[in-house]
Amino acid sequence: MGQNYCLTADLDTLEISERVRYISIPTTSLEEVSNYDGVPPFLGKKTSKRLRAIFFPYEVDDGVITRKFARTFISKCKHLRLLDLSWGCFEELPSSICNLKQLRALNLSESKRLKMLPDTICELQSLLVLDIGGCLELCELPKNMNRLVSLRFLYITTKQKSLQETGIQYLENLHFLGLEACDNLQVLFEGTCQLTHLRKLDIRNCRGPLSLPFGELVALESLNIASCKLALTSKNKSNFPLNLRVLVIDKSEQVMELLRCLEESACTLESFSIYDCPSLTAIPEWLPNHTHLGLIHLIRCPNLSFMPQGIRSLTALKELCIEHCGELSKRCELETGEDWNIIAHVPRIELDLIEVQWTDD
Known part of the structure; x- marks a missing residue:
């Protein structure tokens, strides 16, 4: 019965069954598609009116998804x-x-x-997911984004300097906010914030310096910062998220400063990962205070020289991955390394891409 509702179609598929509700279009280019005028033929048939979902599982070439394509799907498939x-x-x-x-x-x-984006997009009050990441020419977001009252997931690329006037700070049901390649962005928003359910913040490739209202993000549990420069003032340093469970820092020259911001944090970390940070010169002394830590990844941080003694007390630690971390990699070598006795209790240890210890316990 499932096959009746789901269909894999091509851009030149002539007709679909009236029972079909979900269509996947794996076509990636127009090379083998003849007489394509920007709209698949099946869309002109009455049987397409009841479609519920249309998606492309692979990246498509330029010219496949045209304005005519978008306009036709929107006008024909109301459901x-x-x-x-x-x-x-x-x-x-x-x-x-x-x-x-x-x-x-x-x-x-x-x-x-x-x-x-048209202002009318803000009328989609049932919308849960909006992904506009990688839209490098997008000038600005509509000013009434707060009307997207059901939105849970929002991923953004924009040329704006501030998102203050977009209203995203009033999206009470938002759980995930992602920012990618927002090169001009300097201020997320200021003042009143109602992102009381925001659990995850993901910031990538934003030149900054970007000011973030950490003190307002009271529910934040996961923070991912990659290739970004943040504006770290005395105010937002003291308001750094206190209840983080997952922290990932990637390609950051501010890594030591960011880690100092967490020195007074609650001991809630469960996952701690640092990637490609030559400026990381020491594992923070406060890390062993986070007794719920189950995973530590230290990848391509060549200036680390030793493991803190306190790591021995992390009895919840299940996985430790150290890759190309200079002196630290040598000190953690199986049985012979100077720091092996500090980490030997960890069930799963990967050292420079080799599983030196890997058990299920």
């Missing part, structure tokens, strides 16, 4: 729950997007030509 227009080659999203009242997820990621 869509998921619409995947990633890698689109249109500059504007049709304002008729607001007609998709039941839409739950909209993927516009990697649409390199997309310059603006």
Whole structure:
């Protein structure tokens, strides 16, 4: 029965069954598609009206997802729950997007030509997921994003300097916020914030310096900072998230400063990962205070020279991965390393891509 509801179609598929609700289009280019005018033929048939989801499992070439493609799907398929227009080659999203009242997820990621979103997108009050990451030409977000009252997941690339006027700070149900390649962004928002359910913040490739209202993100549990420069003032240093469970820092020259911000934090960390940070010269002395730590990854941090003695007390630690960390890698060698006795209690240890100790306990 499932096969009746789900279908893998091509851009030149002529017709679909009226029972089909979910379509996957694995076509990646127009090379083997003849007479394509920007719209799959099956969309012109009445049987497409009841479609619930359309997605592309692979990256598509330029010219596959056109403005005509987007406009036709939006006008013909009023009952869509998921619409995947990633890698689109249109500059504007049709304002008729607001007609998709039941839409739950909209993927516009990697649409390199997309310059603006219509204000009507804010009328999608059932929308749970909005992905506009990798839209490098997107000038700004609509000013009434706060009307997306159901939104749980938001991933953004924008040319804006501030998101203050977008209203995203009032999205009470938002659980995940991602920022990628927002080169001009300096201020997330200031003042009143109602992101009381935001659990995860992911910031990548933002030149900054970017000011973040850490003190307002009272529910934040996971923080991922990659290739970014943050504006670290005395105020936001003292308001750094206190209840983090997952911390990932990647390619940061501020790594030591960021770690000092956590010195007075509650002892809640369960996962601690640092990648590609030559400026990391010492594992923080406070790390052993986080007795719930189950995972530590130290990858390509060549200036680490020893493991703190306190690591021995981390009885909940199940996995330790050390890769190309200079002197530290040598000191943690199986049985012969000077720091082996400090880490020997850890069930799973990977050292320079070799599993030197790997058990299920």
